[in-house]
Amino acid sequence: MTTALSDATLSPYAAGLLRVVTVPEAADDPLAGRVVDASRLSDRELGVLLAAAYRLLPVDPAHWVKLGISAACQQRQPVFTPESCAALLSALVDELAQPWGYGHPVLAVNALLRCEGPLPEEAARSARKLVRALGDRHRLDHPYAMMALAGLGGGLTARVESELLTRSLHSIARDEASVVSALGPLAQALLAEASGERTYCSPPPLPDMWQRLADLPEYASFAHRALGAAHRRVSDIQSGRIAYKADAAFERDEVGTLGRAVRVALLRDEPWLMGLLQPLLLGVAVAPTAARTAPSQALLHEVARAVEDFPTPEALAALRAARAVARHKGVQKQLDRELQRIQRALGDRPDVAFRLPDLGFGLDGVRTVTVGGYDAVITLSPDVDLTWRRADGRALATVPAPVRRDHADAVKELRDLVKQARGQLVTVARSLELGFTAGTTLPFRRWRDQLRANGLAWSVARRLIWEVPDVTGRWRAVLPTDDGFADLSGTPVPEPEPDAEIRLWHPLNTSAEEIRGWRDELTARELRQPFKQAFREVYLLTPAELQTETYSNRFAAHIVHYRQLYALSDVPAIVLSEAMRDVDLFVSVTSIAADPHWIDRGDDLYVDYWREASLAELTATAQTRRSALQRIIPRTKLADRCELTERYLVVRGQLSTYKIHLGSANILIEPDNRYLCIVPARRGPYEPVFLPFEDDRLALILSKAFLLADDARITDSSIVAQLRARR
Numbered sequence: 001m002t003t004a005l006s007d008a009t010l011s012p013y014a015a016g017l018l019r020v021v022t023v024p025e026a027a028d029d030p031l032a033g034r035v036v037d038a039s040r041l042s043d044r045e046l047g048v049l050l051a052a053a054y055r056l057l058p059v060d061p062a063h064w065v066k067l068g069i070s071a072a073c074q075q076r077q078p079v080f081t082p083e084s085c086a087a088l089l090s091a092l093v094d095e096l097a098q099p100w101g102y103g104h105p106v107l108a109v110n111a112l113l114r115c116e117g118p119l120p121e122e123a124a125r126s127a128r129k130l131v132r133a134l135g136d137r138h139r140l141d142h143p144y145a146m147m148a149l150a151g152l153g154g155g156l157t158a159r160v161e162s163e164l165l166t167r168s169l170h171s172i173a174r175d176e177a178s179v180v181s182a183l184g185p186l187a188q189a190l191l192a193e194a195s196g197e198r199t200y201c202s203p204p205p206l207p208d209m210w211q212r213l214a215d216l217p218e219y220a221s222f223a224h225r226a227l228g229a230a231h232r233r234v235s236d237i238q239s240g241r242i243a244y245k246a247d248a249a250f251e252r253d254e255v256g257t258l259g260r261a262v263r264v265a266l267l268r269d270e271p272w273l274m275g276l277l278q279p280l281l282l283g284v285a286v287a288p289t290a291a292r293t294a295p296s297q298a299l300l301h302e303v304a305r306a307v308e309d310f311p312t313p314e315a316l317a318a319l320r321a322a323r324a325v326a327r328h329k330g331v332q333k334q335l336d337r338e339l340q341r342i343q344r345a346l347g348d349r350p351d352v353a354f355r356l357p358d359l360g361f362g363l364d365g366v367r368t369v370t371v372g373g374y375d376a377v378i379t380l381s382p383d384v385d386l387t388w389r390r391a392d393g394r395a396l397a398t399v400p401a402p403v404r405r406d407h408a409d410a411v412k413e414l415r416d417l418v419k420q421a422r423g424q425l426v427t428v429a430r431s432l433e434l435g436f437t438a439g440t441t442l443p444f445r446r447w448r449d450q451l452r453a454n455g456l457a458w459s460v461a462r463r464l465i466w467e468v469p470d471v472t473g474r475w476r477a478v479l480p481t482d483d484g485f486a487d488l489s490g491t492p493v494p495e496p497e498p499d500a501e502i503r504l505w506h507p508l509n510t511s512a513e514e515i516r517g518w519r520d521e522l523t524a525r526e527l528r529q530p531f532k533q534a535f536r537e538v539y540l541l542t543p544a545e546l547q548t549e550t551y552s553n554r555f556a557a558h559i560v561h562y563r564q565l566y567a568l569s570d571v572p573a574i575v576l577s578e579a580m581r582d583v584d585l586f587v588s589v590t591s592i593a594a595d596p597h598w599i600d601r602g603d604d605l606y607v608d609y610w611r612e613a614s615l616a617e618l619t620a621t622a623q624t625r626r627s628a629l630q631r632i633i634p635r636t637k638l639a640d641r642c643e644l645t646e647r648y649l650v651v652r653g654q655l656s657t658y659k660i661h662l663g664s665a666n667i668l669i670e671p672d673n674r675y676l677c678i679v680p681a682r683r684g685p686y687e688p689v690f691l692p693f694e695d696d697r698l699a700l701i702l703s704k705a706f707l708l709a710d711d712a713r714i715t716d717s718s719i720v721a722q723l724r725a726r727r
Helices: 012-022 024-028 043-053 063-075 082-095 105-113 121-136 143-153 158-168 171-181 185-194 209-214 217-239 252-268 273-285 297-309 313-325 329-347 401-406 408-438 444-452 455-461 512-525 543-548 562-567 576-590 604-614 620-635 696-709 717-724
Strands: 366-371 374-380 384-389 441-443 466-469 475-480 501-504 642-644 648-652 657-661 667-670 674-676
Touching: 012 024, 012 043, 012 063, 043 063, 043 082, 082 105, 082 121, 105 121, 105 143, 105 185, 121 143, 143 171, 143 185, 171 185, 171 217, 171 252, 185 209, 209 217, 209 252, 217 252, 217 273, 252 273, 252 297, 273 297, 273 313, 297 313, 297 329, 313 329, 313 408, 329 408, 366 408, 374 408, 374 455, 384 408, 401 408, 408 455, 408 501, 441 444, 444 455, 444 501, 475 512, 512 620, 620 642, 620 696, 648 696, 657 696, 674 717
Parallel strands: none
Antiparallel strands: 366 374, 374 384, 441 501, 466 475, 466 501, 642 648, 648 657, 657 667, 667 674
16 A cells, blocks of 8 residues: 555545545445545545545445545546555556456546646556557557556557557647657646546546646647648638548547647737638638538537637637638527627636727727718617718618629628627627626726727727726716716716726615616616616515525516526526526516416416416516616607506507506506407517617517507507407
């Protein structure tokens, strides 16, 4: 038994487990029949115990303890002493002598990477034996782990090396293996881990795995060379120098290698990356022929996964460009899903998310391009609008015919620019909202240089309420102006010092009076915010939640559509208010109470719930909707025909009076509260109406209100039949 396996520093619980798995006489120990409590074991104790337990045979009475230790190692990061690492490698060699033995090289490499000291010679001898035995059995299914063990044990036999390099690895992957082999066994083990080679007992990937790989300058140089080689190959396919075959531009191992190269380059923020990545993505996304195929779907999606791991605005834009040229419907759909995930991931990296490209927009949010004697005007508003006008300034309804005929490529470029600008606006808004919910602050210098100085970012930042410190250090709510800041009263506020902090204002931290003031101000200015801020729902602890302490019944007993609920599984628990806001969101969206057809399905099981929930007391989300309607309705032609009550927007039509519930948008006809089913139309309100934030339910309520206020002119047969019933 090695020193590590009798280590006196083990806790009593770990020492007891060690005795169970190493001493046959301890088979009757009560610990042998109990579930392993991993919470009582340190990472170092897990490493010691795994090395000892791995020698147990499946028929051993303590085998269940081994399974418990192995399961714990799958969830944790075990740490191995040099002695316990050597003991595990020795156990893997001995395992090969058993008829059932597998001797997994990946587990050996996992231990090498998590060893806390220099390895003894015993480990090198075991690695050498393991490689030779596996090679003799032609077990080459984990080439990177095999090469790492060979590096530790003194090299591969000529036959095994030939088989690994010619059968298992191809051109770009062989280059990677050659570079890493020269860096020693630990670098090779790191490559094996990064390649995704796993076994049942493998722990999760090292948290700093990619950073450790990126810290190797030799690997960074290889990444540049590999992506250059990939670019040249794709260029040859697109030009016809290499015969085209769908999804055959790169072998599977090369795709993995290139994915690692992209991750390292993204993590290092290499300045050369985008010069290679964008044309590479465009080249692998579409066939050189008219076929709806691609040279390498695998590489396209591997790069997307790499960008999700380490997103940058530039890489996201490159993938969007690839999505725009792709013809394969399946590729388009998968890229759409990947782009959404990357968008969310980029929000978690505000250090790079605000690094926006200069798309030529001024601080007024306008870019003008002259094409064929006409001006194309792209305007950043809540959306991105492309309009055309003559040289004399007169607006045109559509693209001028001469431009459409003679400058089709320029028109396409402008439309692509609109798409790119839309994507960048979403990126900025998403990043700011994530920082908003987390209470993130920014140095004012960075806010000034990255948000205010960029036309794209400024179009988002100027529509949000910020907080800056005053001379006493207290936070003061302000709205950006072209000249600086102004508070709610319109009083100019001096800019903070460059090193001072700035943050987004949150209604949770202020008074109801100030919230009402900002809501009135934004509505009066018709300033639509990029995400809910002034109209954001606030959720405070209730007395019932203070009593239950660890859980809340606020949204209990709602019955929801599973598929819609499943689509909203991204609920970050940052603070109580934001967590409750997310729960309120997916309950309000997925609840069957918002389904206007549910009552007609003949399913009596949930009818009582539907009736109660569809007309229930307003949640915080619905109360915010009510607050918005208080400000919107007086500005419309419906003002004299509508009234807001506690739960309803009451609309007086010519035939009847209607109550639209502010939560579900369901309608009751007075005086007997008959239910009126109106299926939502695609169009919005009947007249242009300013909405202070994006809310489909708010738009739906307004649409129904406009329709019902003019109920005598309704022609839809299903609605007319309901209106005539029991009149």
